[in-house]
Amino acid sequence: MSDTAQRRTGGRWIQEWQPEDTAFWERTGRRVANRNLIFSVLSEHIGFSIWSLWSVMVLFMGKNYHIDPAGKFFLVAMPTLVGSFVRIPYTFAVARFGGRNWTIVSALMLLVPSLAGAYVMHPGTSYSTFMVVAGLTGFGGGNFASSMTNINAFFPLRRKGWALGLNAGGGNIGVPVIQLVALAVITWAGADRPRLVLALYIPLIVVAAACAALFMDNLAPMSNDTGTFAAIVREKHTWLMSVLYVGSFGSFIGFSFAFGLVLQNQFGRTPLQAAQLTFIGPLLGSLIRPVGGLLADRFGGSKITFWNFVTMAAATGVVVYASSIKSLPVFLVGFIALFVFAGLGNGSTYKMIPGIFEAKAQDRIAAGESAADAAAWSRRMSGAAIGVIGAVGALGGLFINLAFRESFLTAKTGTPAFVSFLVGYAICFVLTWAVYLRRPAAARAAAEAPALAGV
Template sequence: MAADTHPDPSIRRGPGRWIRNWDPENSAQWERGGSRIARRNLWASIFAEHLGFCVWSLWAVLVLFMTPQTGFAFTAEQKFLLVSLVALVGALIRIPYTMAVPRFGGRNWTLISVVALLVPTLLAAVLVQSPDTPFWVFALLAATAGLGGGNFASSMSNISYFYPERLKGTALGLNAGGGNIGVATVQLLGLAVIALFSVQAGAVVPLVYVPLLLLAALVAWRYMDNLASMRGNTADQVAVCRDRHTWLMSLLYIGTFGSFIGYGFAFGLLLQNQFDRTPIEAATVTFLGPLIGSLIRPLGGWLADRYGGSQVTLWNFLAMVAGTAVIIVASLHGSLAMFTLGFVVLFTLSGIGNGSTYKMIPSIYAAKAEDRIAAGEAREEAVADTKRLAAALLGLVGAIGGLGGVLINMAFRESFAAVGSATPAFVCFLGFYMVCALVTWRVYLRGPMGGRGHTRAAADTVVAS
């Protein structure tokens, strides 16, 4: 992270690491220092966002330590409620976190949000050693880990301003992937702690992150920048709320990202409660799904570029229907191997779907821009307006998609409370994926949007992810 040796003279720096006159589309500015500034901010952002996902997913690991052996008497339904609350906070807080970046500056907000994660991290270290704490207090304090879910939204919003349109897909893909993989790394850490110490050492997991969070705060303070060119997007978010595609794409993203984060929180609990796995047996396999789902996300974007976002999304949801059917059969026959394989397949498909659904949004707004141009509106104005709306929609869809993690874990909670098994929940998920496939086919393939705005050229016109 060396200093920028030959910055473009048009880039003006002010106190507090504020940059004025930032224009990544200016090739001269980009080549004479701008690209180095953007890369420096990107890697610092990935580090901070990765830790945000780790903290958000912390309780998906810590519930594995909460056994009668460690003094806990929480039921399966209580544990699913606990991770549901964490997922809920993480989803809802994404909207204000997105708005905070233009208000406070990307560097400043990254610093604030990383330091804030010390609160849920230290609380987790205390709570996992306090089995006598009343459940409502336990749940209320543990839910503060949801702050980590907000870091994704603010980080993506911040980095999108640093890169030119032709490079945003790569930059945001790296940023998103680096964050998502935090779900797997915290589970690997949990496995290592159980293997090296014992199930009694749950407090070690959150305590490992305390120095890392302090380091991330130092990195943000030392190497990141604020951009004065950022503008709040409240009006744009209000505008996209009136567009039916906002709610249709949110539905699809609940099915992809919601599945990824929901299953990431629930996988270990399902292995413990449905197949009586010990903490170390559960932890041995729980990291595989989130790891594969994170690493394969860029493939979904690449496939969408090559074959069309809606085509890839449709086939992906149909495959998720088949994968869920495999899990239902495995649950009914008590086959752990088939259940685990089906779950890993679902994680893989959720990762591909994350990439393909996000790629659909710029294409949808490219088609809208074409309609406005055909109606006589100036090309520059139509493209600029739809580009802003596409960016606003990406942030809102990301927030709503996170609610899928809540719905999945609440469905598991009700399913175990009713019949002591997750099978009814999976039947509901199978039906939901069928609805998502039908919406994708009817609206984005067969309907008015079908065949429009799904080409590589259209995606490049207003690419925002």
């Protein structure tokens, strides 16, 4: 055990953690890991809801707010921008402070954007103030990175696809849930009561922090050395996987934030009519994310990711066609399919990350390094990679909202934006095929995560 691990003591610090040891896993590991997973999902779920808060707040912003459609697209882009940048420090905070401890802190930090939103959400507030407060909700985006890094350390490789998919999917559901809450508020209280949404979420933030304090654990063996970040940014697979995650998760979060505005501006839906539809895509995309991880566990991450991007390109083609003929039903079919495949791809791409570093760890063992040291190296590297890849991937949401903003400004329709997305998905499936499905075999083996025996 390292000196750092030995200094970490107390009732909520676990000193020994060997999930790849089957006997240890069956004896105590599974129960402890699953308990931490449950409450990690709860905290991340609330984090995602707050992160996507302004995707529903803009539905309450009528003409008396004096913000045009382009301004609203820019407003909902701010959380993705801030959320992307805070993901990296959030990732390393888990190893520095402990997964349980950081979950408590990161949950309580959500009170800042929530209380600020309740204070400023009324006509007459300046646009710059709205931008700053919307940016604060990016804290919720950071919760994803720290949560995924923490759960990655709890589970053995053969279970990571399902565990990471479930953790992320449960968090992602925070997007449609807050949209459903907004729909209920608009339906029953009217479009001039946005503070009611926050009145429901502020107590839930406190509950999530309390549950983390009572039921989660810190892993003492989990640590970051000063060279981990430098090593991970020099690793080519970090950037290759970042591109793929821009295509999958960037699409999911970008479309989640923009869906309601697209319906209002391209098809003339009212806020209530838009709210009745916006939750469907994010809900389905969230529910299917664990399936993406499970399929990747079974068939290999690169195969599922490749075909997923092919289908996303096909769905985008349907959306472009629907836009050209101005058919809302066809548009909804294509757009919701995009959500579903984006969610599936989120699970499969994240499964590829620990597999890549596990394959490299096997090479280190073959070179004479001990299995324990190689496993610790793999956990550190994959945890850091999850943070960096998650941060870059979330920027995809920013790109999508800016593309919509420019598209509606210049063409008064979202069609040019969708054409650019189609090109992006083509790049992603070609990249997946060229690097992870075609030769060299080593890259393919890494993406397929070789230690999947018993799945």
